[in-house]
Amino acid sequence: MEISANTQAIAYLISAILFIFALKGLTSPASARTGNYYGMAGMLIAVLATLLGGDVQSYGFIIAGVAAGALIGGVLAARVQMTAMPQLVAALHSFVGMAAVLVAVATYLNHAALGTLNSLLMAELSVGIVIGAITFSGSVIAFGKLQGIISGQPVKFKGQHLLNLLLAVVIIGFAVDFAMHETLTSLIIMTILAFLLGFLLIIPIGGADMPVIISMLNSYSGWAAAATGFTLQNNLLIIVGALVGFSGAILSYIMCVAMNRSILHVVFGGFGGDDAAAEVSAAGQAAEKGVKSASVEDAIYWMEDASKVIIVPGYGMAVAQAQHALKDFMELLEERGVEVVFAIHPVAGRMPGHMNVLLAEADIPYDNVKEMNDVNPEFATADVALVVGANDVTNPAAKTDKSSPIYGMPILDVEKAQHVYVIKRSMRPGYSGVENLLYYQDNCSLIFGDAKDVCENLANALKGGAH
Amino acid sequence: MEISANTQAIAYLISAILFIFALKGLTSPASARTGNYYGMAGMLIAVLATLLGGDVQSYGFIIAGVAAGALIGGVLAARVQMTAMPQLVAALHSFVGMAAVLVAVATYLNHAALGTLNSLLMAELSVGIVIGAITFSGSVIAFGKLQGIISGQPVKFKGQHLLNLLLAVVIIGFAVDFAMHETLTSLIIMTILAFLLGFLLIIPIGGADMPVIISMLNSYSGWAAAATGFTLQNNLLIIVGALVGFSGAILSYIMCVAMNRSILHVVFGGFGGDDAAAEVSAAGQAAEKGVKSASVEDAIYWMEDASKVIIVPGYGMAVAQAQHALKDFMELLEERGVEVVFAIHPVAGRMPGHMNVLLAEADIPYDNVKEMNDVNPEFATADVALVVGANDVTNPAAKTDKSSPIYGMPILDVEKAQHVYVIKRSMRPGYSGVENLLYYQDNCSLIFGDAKDVCENLANALKGGAH
Amino acid sequence: MPEILVALYIFVLSCFIGYWVIWGVTPSLHTPLVALTNAISGIIILGALLATGLQGVGNLAEIFGFFAVLLASINIFGGFLVTQRMLAMFNKKKKK
Amino acid sequence: MPEILVALYIFVLSCFIGYWVIWGVTPSLHTPLVALTNAISGIIILGALLATGLQGVGNLAEIFGFFAVLLASINIFGGFLVTQRMLAMFNKKKKK
């Protein structure tokens, strides 16, 4: 069976519609699964329409590639820990980037063999290759930093940004030469330099900033797909590319707003490494007051008969995998008639929506989980706020201390609860390296220990205690 | 100066973007004016690009047409009363419909003269003509009913819907004949029948249902423009047509939901005319309890020292043009430290957003104006709810009386206020013809009189009274 | 792609845009929305211009075209101006 | 319209759709969103299929194409399945 170009175009349109509905499904958890199926259907239709379109004539390599890809992808998806999602995502981005480069080069070779090259095509190819290559090497670095293969420390040297700028200019130069004179060497040099640029752009960024970078690279991978669509005159690639491009861009934007930093600051800033200079001011004064530490029993005392407990999970909960223990604890509290709410800050954890996925993994119903703006007014009426491995997102310095690097970042109003208990292992600061003024408040005590252990102890205390 | 087809295509794209931003501007009153300017700019660019495109070679008729149109349109816009907006809108829709018909016919004539007709083109032309003609005659009837030129009563006869269906089939038949054999007579008959169909479709619908119908026709006029875009291979027309088409469709949908009726019920129902059978049940029982009537002074007594007064405007306020008097009254109350809120039901008045425009006309700041869902919880804390010429949107029967035709329609929870005063002229029911159970509640009294007069009296009482 | 398919693509994508942009309109501006869509549906004037301005074809087409230009212009000017008038009312800020 | 302009139209319209559809995603599903966009950006496989399957051109292109198919497939399968896994967690209803 072979379908005409027009049938193919209509199939592509249907598949574009399905992709849009797939994303629209994510409007609510209830419709999200159906959305994912729409996405799968769209992909299937698109692939079939391409295979049947008459342009594809040999299937051996394709079958091999898809089979191997299905196997690898399936295993990755089944095995990955929810806490390792950022790495997986980075790895997948790098694949899209590399695929874009490979497709562009192969398209060039095909057109060269058929003698159908022209300047516009070569210009479009260059755009695809450069964006793809940057996406690839950038994502590889991001993956390495997140996985701990490469040190998370920002690698910095003088004139870094100037070098990158220079490199970009040189790349454009080679691209122009390639587009105008069909010079193969220019193509090769351009590609290599683009890989290098991706590497240099991401290496100076601290490991902790990787979530924003990953979203940025997600956006790039979308634009790379769109650029490929222009080269291949394939409208479906253009549509999907734009959708993905916006997804990454909007997520980076959301993260930056929630951290009160500009994207430029993330890309050029080298945040969260060495310089913790400005934080002496208010925090320094507060330090002299000392910090109270508490035992599990102290905390239970206030929680077991409370009317409302708000739990604030953070990165530490993810690291310690404490969500299941928290779920047990929540159920025990609810059995005693305590209302339990989980309060999620938009950048708690290390990627957008990170906490939601972990809580969902532990089967915590999403009606119990509230976003920052919805839950903030509730702290004032809560008996206890239990902070589990969260830090920066609870730091009142963001509201009060103008000299703090996180000043202006919207935070959870934890300090308004009657009692605040914070579970963490040490006095070390969180991601931003800023000391947390919350710990010096009268109503706040710290429970030192691993989040999972402490949560299990809390649950046990509630079970065991002969109340 | 003449521009190439490509430049023209880019100009059209820019103008499409501007139109989208124009509509996006209406997201908030703050950005709406800029949005309107975007719309104007988009239109200017589109017209210039067309005139310079090389296809247009004689300008006499065009200049005359635009000049006359500008004059008529300008005068209409400057003169129209805000309360007469529904009529204006209906008239303008009819123009779009007629223009679509004229353009399609002229396009046919041009192509016939040049000998470039083909079946696809003629099929598209037929779609454009039929939708355009229905839009035209339907809107003319709607205009007539709203303006009172034609009786608002639904005109009904047996077999009406069957006749319409038959007509539609016949129209399609002639369209097919035209597209296949280029028969001019078929074209003419098809056009005439389409005009007739538009007439027959709208004439059985009661005057009070016109707002929904107008939105529906708005939607049609969009689809007519899109169909013209297909015939002329003009992508800008397609884009704008789809935008307008969705606007009308969504507004009809919103109205239907707010009235808890289906669009089919509106189109085929003949609501709000004769049959007031079912309403005896609960309303009948309540009627025996009698209704309290009150004087302006009674109402002032509870309002002058209240902490919160919620004003519920409705169709009667629009008819009486009472918004300016209400504004004075609001200011006098505020001077006395009373919090005044205006509560807007989504279908208060006779078109979506009707009340908002009137209140804005009277300079009432839009911070004082709240939508139903936001304001409903506030009634319980209000000392007085003052209902000014609203009726159906306050009828608790919608919540309690399953046999009521308006059962299930979301309403304003007026009855929860401590005291309720309703300004209206008589015991006649509102638009739906259903008796209002609110009037029989203990905390409710009616102030009989024209809304404007009563509001002026209220203001005077507040000024004059030596409190 | 043949023109008709291009048109179809554009139509479908525009429908999505229409859906979202209209749902984004705040309810208090629904009346101005109606007026504004009235104005922009005057875009049908492009068809009218082409019909009227084409050289060397029948007079009848030109006359039809003239009326189409006239009607569409009324929509455009009437629509934008009345929207403007309404929005000007909304734009007044709280004085106090 | 020349193909490049068609592409431009489609690109611009899709950008608007992208803007609205992504802002509509509820924050609690942002992680699945990232995984899903990963999956659908595997659409680059279309380019890979064309590059690999074209008859009678150099072997080099075919090999490049093979790797592109492989990488894109990993994305597609990995992306959809991990999204599925995550969403399955969300879908469990409150038991009580």
Ligand SMILES: NC(=O)c1ccc[n+]([C@@H]2O[C@H](COP(=O)([O-])OP(=O)(O)OC[C@H]3O[C@@H](n4cnc5c(N)ncnc54)[C@H](OP(=O)(O)O)[C@@H]3O)[C@@H](O)[C@H]2O)c1
């Ligand atoms: N979510 C995103 O998309 C995103 C993106 C970019 C940046 N960020 C940044 O990430 C930060 C997130 O804030 P956050 O409050 O969730 O985390 P955080 O500020 O990084 O703090 C995490 C806390 O968890 C504690 N912790 C670590 N491992 C633990 C364990 N095993 N048991 C118990 N406690 C443990 C740490 O203290 P100890 O070492 O003393 O235990 C630390 O104070 C924000 O600054 C945000 O800007 C987030």
Ligand SMILES: NC(=O)c1ccc[n+]([C@@H]2O[C@H](COP(=O)([O-])OP(=O)(O)OC[C@H]3O[C@@H](n4cnc5c(N)ncnc54)[C@H](OP(=O)(O)O)[C@@H]3O)[C@@H](O)[C@H]2O)c1
């Ligand atoms: N807004 C929309 O988009 C839309 C669309 C379609 C249908 N509708 C329908 O329209 C109705 C709107 O409800 P509504 O509560 O605003 O109006 P309503 O139910 O029609 O009631 C209007 C009331 O105003 C009174 N009134 C009329 N002229 C008056 C004057 N000069 N002075 C004082 N009172 C006067 C009338 O009583 P008297 O005659 O006794 O004075 C009547 O009870 C709903 O049923 C809705 O479904 C609205």
